[in-house]
Amino acid sequence: MKTxxxxxxxxxDGLIDEVVSQLKxxxxxxxxxxxxxxxxxxxxxxxxxxxxxxxxxxxYREGRKVRNTRDARAMEKGSRFGKQELEDTWQNAEVSALxxxxxxxxxxxxxHGCFDGVLLMDMVSDGQGxxxxxxSEVAFxxxxxxxxxxxxxxxxxxxxxxxxxxxxxxxxxxLIDPQGPVIIDLPQAVDAAGNNNAFAMLxxxxxxxxxxxxxxxxxxxxxxxxxxxxxxxxxxxxNPESPLTGEFEEDETPADLDDLLREIMDAQDEENRRKxxxxxxxxxxxx
Numbered sequence: 001m002k003t004x005x006x007x008x009x010x011x012x013d014g015l016i017d018e019v020v021s022q023l024k025x026x027x028x029x030x031x032x033x034x035x036x037x038x039x040x041x042x043x044x045x046x047x048x049x050x051x052x053x054x055x056x057x058x059x060y061r062e063g064r065k066v067r068n069t070r071d072a073r074a075m076e077k078g079s080r081f082g083k084q085e086l087e088d089t090w091q092n093a094e095v096s097a098l099x100x101x102x103x104x105x106x107x108x109x110x111x112h113g114c115f116d117g118v119l120l121m122d123m124v125s126d127g128q129g130x131x132x133x134x135x136s137e138v139a140f141x142x143x144x145x146x147x148x149x150x151x152x153x154x155x156x157x158x159x160x161x162x163x164x165x166x167x168x169x170x171x172x173x174x175l176i177d178p179q180g181p182v183i184i185d186l187p188q189a190v191d192a193a194g195n196n197n198a199f200a201m202l203x204x205x206x207x208x209x210x211x212x213x214x215x216x217x218x219x220x221x222x223x224x225x226x227x228x229x230x231x232x233x234x235x236x237x238x239n240p241e242s243p244l245t246g247e248f249e250e251d252e253t254p255a256d257l258d259d260l261l262r263e264i265m266d267a268q269d270e271e272n273r274r275k276x277x278x279x280x281x282x283x284x285x286x287x
Contacts (some may be wrong), residue, residue, distance in 0.1 A: 006045045010115055037126035044119040046091050060130040078246040091117055097164055104162035106155055107182045127178040145216035151180050152209050153225050158240050160233055164189045165198050199230050224248040248280040
């Protein structure tokens, strides 16, 4: 096929030898099958922000580290430099997440670097040399559904133990190879400890899994893994091998309003200190 313009520099630099075909075009990127030194890999070409349809990106960026306060302010102001920094942060987040999760034992494609907005990574194979199907394209018996669901819940646990929540997990960004599920599409992965929306995203990820596999085994629709996992995580008791039941009982103990008020006041004090520090940085920049 004709080489897309965004892949021409990689071809010229010898990072890829040939563009074989387009695999898919999604809401934040287009993925191509490429050949590198005789090996088939995937090249994920990120779309520019004004061409992306992924919504609420700021919600996912909360808690991510940036190089310095000047970059953070530029991002908040939306300057041209700030917008470019946002794009770089968004794209590099997936590369960082892939390395981090692979080290934690999560089944993700092996990355080979990000070059000018193009992520090179291993192709996940179906065992016959072709790209593996998405989870949405596979049918299961009830027993197979339970087994694959269990595998994916365990992957969610491993991700959380590594400090990350996928944030957009569904049957459309999970591939199935001969060994089981492989998780893909991670530019929106959030820091579990630094993002106030982390639990809501985890709960949605886990619910998406239950909804999909519940088509094949309806009993999975009644499981409550997200709350069980998060309770263990908040209690410092979660590890990759933590026993899970899929059941969870809500704590109905009345809230301590005085304690809640103290937490709110502490949060306000922390925010005031942050603003004061940022204002001091601005003053320092003037000299």
